[in-house]
Amino acid sequence: MYNHTDFDTAFITARNTQFRAQVERRITGALTEDEFKPLRLMNGLYLQLHAYMLRVAIPYGTLNGAQMHALADISERWDKGYGHFTTRQNIQFNWPKLRDVPDILDALARVGLHAVQTSGNTIRNVTADHFAGAATDEVADPRPVAELIRQWSTDHPEFQFLGRKFKIAVTGSVNDRAVIRAHDIGLRIVERIDQEGYKEQGFEVIIGGGLGRTPILGKVINDFLPRAHLLPYLEATLSVFNLLGRRDNKYKARIKITVMEHGLEYIRSQINQQFDHIRPGFSGIDQALLTEIAQDFALPPLRQATQQPYHTAYDADPLFRSWADTNLTPHRHNDHAIVTISLKAHGATPGDATAAQMRRMGDLAQRYGHNELRISHEQNVILPHVHKSDLPALHAALQKADLATANIGLISDIIACPGMDYCALATARSIPVAQAIAIRFDELKLEHDIGPLKVKISGCINACGHHHLAHIGILGLERAGRETYQITLGGDAGANTAIGARTGPGFGADDILPAIERLITGYLALRQSPQETFLQTCNRLGMAPFKTMLYGAPNQEKAA
Numbered sequence: 001m002y003n004h005t006d007f008d009t010a011f012i013t014a015r016n017t018q019f020r021a022q023v024e025r026r027i028t029g030a031l032t033e034d035e036f037k038p039l040r041l042m043n044g045l046y047l048q049l050h051a052y053m054l055r056v057a058i059p060y061g062t063l064n065g066a067q068m069h070a071l072a073d074i075s076e077r078w079d080k081g082y083g084h085f086t087t088r089q090n091i092q093f094n095w096p097k098l099r100d101v102p103d104i105l106d107a108l109a110r111v112g113l114h115a116v117q118t119s120g121n122t123i124r125n126v127t128a129d130h131f132a133g134a135a136t137d138e139v140a141d142p143r144p145v146a147e148l149i150r151q152w153s154t155d156h157p158e159f160q161f162l163g164r165k166f167k168i169a170v171t172g173s174v175n176d177r178a179v180i181r182a183h184d185i186g187l188r189i190v191e192r193i194d195q196e197g198y199k200e201q202g203f204e205v206i207i208g209g210g211l212g213r214t215p216i217l218g219k220v221i222n223d224f225l226p227r228a229h230l231l232p233y234l235e236a237t238l239s240v241f242n243l244l245g246r247r248d249n250k251y252k253a254r255i256k257i258t259v260m261e262h263g264l265e266y267i268r269s270q271i272n273q274q275f276d277h278i279r280p281g282f283s284g285i286d287q288a289l290l291t292e293i294a295q296d297f298a299l300p301p302l303r304q305a306t307q308q309p310y311h312t313a314y315d316a317d318p319l320f321r322s323w324a325d326t327n328l329t330p331h332r333h334n335d336h337a338i339v340t341i342s343l344k345a346h347g348a349t350p351g352d353a354t355a356a357q358m359r360r361m362g363d364l365a366q367r368y369g370h371n372e373l374r375i376s377h378e379q380n381v382i383l384p385h386v387h388k389s390d391l392p393a394l395h396a397a398l399q400k401a402d403l404a405t406a407n408i409g410l411i412s413d414i415i416a417c418p419g420m421d422y423c424a425l426a427t428a429r430s431i432p433v434a435q436a437i438a439i440r441f442d443e444l445k446l447e448h449d450i451g452p453l454k455v456k457i458s459g460c461i462n463a464c465g466h467h468h469l470a471h472i473g474i475l476g477l478e479r480a481g482r483e484t485y486q487i488t489l490g491g492d493a494g495a496n497t498a499i500g501a502r503t504g505p506g507f508g509a510d511d512i513l514p515a516i517e518r519l520i521t522g523y524l525a526l527r528q529s530p531q532e533t534f535l536q537t538c539n540r541l542g543m544a545p546f547k548t549m550l551y552g553a554p555n556q557e558k559a560a
Contacts, residue, residue: 001062001372002147002296004112011154012109015116019043020102027099042122042160044115045101049424054093054101055118056108060128060146060170061089061375068362068373070111072355078104083358085343085351087415087466088167089127089375090118094422116154121162123153123238127169129177130376133299134338134384136330140189140201142170142178144294145230148286152231159238163245163253166238167210174495179377181218181497182209182469184255185237192224202226207237207267208259211463215499216256221268229279231286236274240267300370302333305389313392320395322448323406328391331384337391339369339383340376341398342405342413346442349431350416351379360401368394377466378415380408410447411455411520412438415466419459419476420483426459428476428483429509433457436513441520450520453534454493469493471535472519473500474512485512487519489546490538503547515550522549 004012019039026036033047040046046053056071063071071091075083078100079093086092096104108114118125126146133141149168153159159166171178172189180186186206194200203225209218225233244262246252259267313320329338341361344350353361361381365373368390369383376382386394398404407413414437417423419430434457441447456470460477467473473488484506491500507515520534526545527537538546548554 001064001143002059002293008112009109012114012116015043015114016102016105016109019105023098023102038120041120042116043101043105044118046119047424048094048422049420049426050422051095052098052101053422054096054104054115055086056091056093056113056115057118057125058089058091058113058375059150060126060132060143061130061377062143063373063375064371065362065366065373067111067113068358068365070107070113072358072362074104074107075358076355082352082354084349084418085353085375085379085381087377087379087417087464088118088125089130089377090125091375092418094418119165120160121164121166122160123149123156123162123166123168126150126153127167127178127183127377129171129173130374130378130382131177131329131338131384132172132374133297134331134336135173135177136332137173137175138332139174139191140172141294141297142172142187142189144290144297145187145189146170147293147296148231148290149234151289152234152286158235158242162238162242163247164250166241166255168234176493176495176497177376179466179469179493179497180206180209182211182466182493183218184208184210185234186218187230190224200226203230205233208256208264210254210256211466211468212254213251213461213463214254214256215463215468216260217497217499218256219259219264221264221271227290228284228287229275232279232282233271233275235278236271239274239278240270244270300372300385302336302370302385303387304335305387307335307388310388310391313395317392319399319404319406320392323395323404324391326406326410326448327408336385336387339386339391339394340408341381341383341403342407343380343403344407344413344438345402345405346407346412346438347435348438350414350434353381357401357403360397360403364394364397378413380413407447409452409454411441411450411453412447413454414438415454415456415470417457417459417464419457423459423464425462426476427461427478428459428485430457430459430465430474430476433474433476433485433509433512437516440513440517446520446524449530450524451530451533454491455516456491466493467491468499469497470500471533471538472516474516475506477506479506483509485509487512487515487550489519489543490535492535501543503543503550505551518549519546522546 188204205222206218374382416434420426458465488500492498
């Protein structure tokens, strides 16, 4: 993984020193809250419903054990003993005191972490496939590219005051695990055969995706961008957006609206024109830097050993077998596995980890995982390189930390935003709904029988819980002073990305769990075989039978 250089360290130190002075001026009253707001947002500090919230960047979701330990220490010393991992591969601390924030930032800097550009109208944390460098379907590891973009975009003078936030995601795999079509810019590393018969790597560039109040899937604007053209093309794209993008209405100040209003062909022509103008200014230093960065992401030296302990445990221990069947993914080296650690124990807050759990995961990464962890946009933690012989011991250690829940990809593996329990923008609670669903289907002992099912919950129209892309999406809204939950069906964040369709009227807080239970019971009765997933059944039959499950026969809708 990338290690901070002396330049990185000096930059973050200077930035933190500057913010420490700004915080002191706010505390003394020399700065009003309105004056302080743009300064704190540049450093990842929000004012939430009950307290300040600090969002810490985990670039492209990659951490080492020492960094995970530092996050644990911060949560204990300056917060309430836990952190919340987000759908942007960040971590949030929900209860820091303003006076302590500079000390927190200094503690982060000591292990190569920061909170720069985790908020504000700028280029946010660049995200990537959480299985990068280990996946069997990978063309190339996308993390060196994500790191190059991070360095280029950090404090870029032209893009610090965009009309709205800007999100970029990168994948190197055919199967999209970074949801690139739901981003302002999505990049997929692809290969083609050049005129001389050699393989050439480049990028499929997708533009204009995003969720929120106007969910739109991005469109391909360039089906093959040579690697050497990446940064000037990104710069051209951001420049065009910065000039054409709306600033009169913050809800329309995203590039998806710019593309929709001007048309893809016009935007493409403007980007190409700007690219031709600025391309000569890129001397090739960016490609030399990319080559240098890539050396930090070489596959660790994987050991060879017998796999027999894995097979013995799999045959003898049903708990281990259940965990292995759901939480392990094939590795590019078949004597290793990619391990996903669930942060979705039944009844827990999705994405939360206690200080003790963070320390345990850091320890296990150092012992079994080549000192590497990943945070997924699905709010789980990954050990990407674990030898199969170590899996039984790893599982036993996870059990002791309440981290061995065998539910990855199942109904209780729910994505949920913090909702109205924390967020000042939320209009309904998300966490209690997620907890109730997980507990209920654990009581019914049905989730393994149900099979793969993505449930995602947002507590407001901003869609931080990605509900549009869920097989079953839940959107919490306020209606006449009551929490109301709308259901969408048929969304997909995978290779066949799709936005779900709304079923009809929303359900009250007391009615949403019974509604989900009716959907699942109905699905189990309608599927053609246990192998047909909820999404496949939904796509085969359409919305009609599921609407009947929710509302009764047509013309008999009754919901809150």
